[in-house]
Amino acid sequence: MKRKAFHNAAGYKRVLWGLQAVFIALPAVLFLTGCAGNPGGRTEPYSETFFAMDTYMTFTIYGAKAEDSLKQAEDRIRELEGLWSVTDTKSDIYAVNHSGGKPVAVDGETEELLSFALEMAEETGGALEPTIYPVLAAWGFTTGENRVPDREEIEELLNRVDYTGVRWDGGSIVLEEGSMLDLGAVGKGYAGDQVIQLLKENGVTSALLDIGGNIQAVGAKPDGSSWRVGLKDPFSGGVLGVIQVADEAVVTSGSYERYFTGKDGKRYGHIIDPATGYPVDNGLASVSVIASEGKLCDALSTALFVMGLEDAERYWRQNQGFDMILVTVDEGIFVTEGVKDRFSLQSEYQDMTVNVIEK
Ligand code: AMP
Ligand code: MG
Numbered sequence: 153m154k155r156k157a158f159h160n161a162a163g164y165k166r167v168l169w170g171l172q173a174v175f176i177a178l179p180a181v182l183f184l185t186g187c188a189g190n191p192g193g194r195t196e197p198y199s200e201t202f203f204a205m206d207t208y209m210t211f212t213i214y215g216a217k218a219e220d221s222l223k224q225a226e227d228r229i230r231e232l233e234g235l236w237s238v239t240d241t242k243s244d245i246y247a248v249n250h251s252g253g254k255p256v257a258v259d260g261e262t263e264e265l266l267s268f269a270l271e272m273a274e275e276t277g278g279a280l281e282p283t284i285y286p287v288l289a290a291w292g293f294t295t296g297e298n299r300v301p302d303r304e305e306i307e308e309l310l311n312r313v314d315y316t317g318v319r320w321d322g323g324s325i326v327l328e329e330g331s332m333l334d335l336g337a338v339g340k341g342y343a344g345d346q347v348i349q350l351l352k353e354n355g356v357t358s359a360l361l362d363i364g365g366n367i368q369a370v371g372a373k374p375d376g377s378s379w380r381v382g383l384k385d386p387f388s389g390g391v392l393g394v395i396q397v398a399d400e401a402v403v404t405s406g407s408y409e410r411y412f413t414g415k416d417g418k419r420y421g422h423i424i425d426p427a428t429g430y431p432v433d434n435g436l437a438s439v440s441v442i443a444s445e446g447k448l449c450d451a452l453s454t455a456l457f458v459m460g461l462e463d464a465e466r467y468w469r470q471n472q473g474f475d476m477i478l479v480t481v482d483e484g485i486f487v488t489e490g491v492k493d494r495f496s497l498q499s500e501y502q503d504m505t506v507n508v509i510e511k
Pocket of ligand 2: 336451452
């Protein structure tokens with residue numbers, strides 16, 4: 153295993169552990185500084201925040217068609233939310249989850265997203281598990297009424313979790329009775345890709361989407377410089393470091409985003425290890441994935457978080473096509489070599505060790 157430190161670790165442990173009790177809601181924060189240039193006659197960006205897909209989204213668009221494009225983008229998100237929501241009784245996913253084993257005809261986009269999720273489930277050895285929903289529900293993450301289920305209950309529910317049991321019948325999905333889909337780990341990234349396509353068709357060349365902490369960029373900033381995307385410290389909510397991106401997505405998964413504390417005093421996060429049915433507890437605090445497509449970043453950030461540091465490194469070496477930044481609960485930051493020169497720690501974190509993962 154080849155790792156190289158390029159910062160000194162002195163003092164890091166004290167700083168980080170002191171802050172660990174404070175968890176935060178969003179994994180990434182944006183730096184929208186400078187708006188030189190004049191694309192399409194507009195020098196200031198047009199920006200709006202709205203709530204969709206169970207999260208806040210902020211879209212920032214430059215150019216003459218910014219305002220119109222933003223409205224269309226929001227409509228597009230709501231359209232996809234209408235297809236994939238697990239709670240909306242009119243959605244495709246709701247219909248499939250309540251089909252009692254009968255085939256359900258779904259929209260082409262649902263078919264596409266599910267095919268992608270199943271492909272990534274296969275690629276990641278089941279770390280991404282699109283049928284995890286019954287277990288997630290038992291932990292109360294779907295209702296907010298969190299509880300720690302007993303082991304037998306989890307074992308029993310795990311019998312209903314198996315992505316290889318999802319079948320196609322023409323354009324219809326067939327799910328075994330008791331099995332349920334949850335595409336929450338990939339849907340926002342896929343939706344981001346769809347919005348980017350829409351913006352590009354509208355001639356937008358510079359925009360930044362914050363989709364509940366998933367960051368997706370169209371082009372660079374209007375002055376041609378890269379976007380500066382802040383990665384949040386999963387422990388304190390501060391900004392740990394900055395990554396520079398253009399025409400790429402940065403998607404972070406971590407238990408700190410959504411978790412509860414059990415009566416046993418333990419923290420339980422919303423990402424479930426499908427091998428055990430328990431929330432991931434493998435020493436990782438967050439995984440950020442950087443690549444051109446949002447859907448790949450989204451699928452991988454969840455799956456690599458389930459895999460843990462060593463398997464994530466192995467996966468990266470074998471697959472390529474993306475970069476990643478992993479933060480461990482003890483004190484490590486691990487970055488793949490493709491991002492090492494465009495990731496920098498904020499001044500308060502300069503003492504932390506950044507380990508570079510090489511091929
Ligand atoms: P993300 O924030 O993209 O990492 O997705 C996390 C969400 O995906 C959770 O809130 C669950 O709805 C769902 N989920 C949890 N564990 C898994 C898993 N192992 N595979 C697929 N989806 C999961
Ligand atoms: Mg994800």
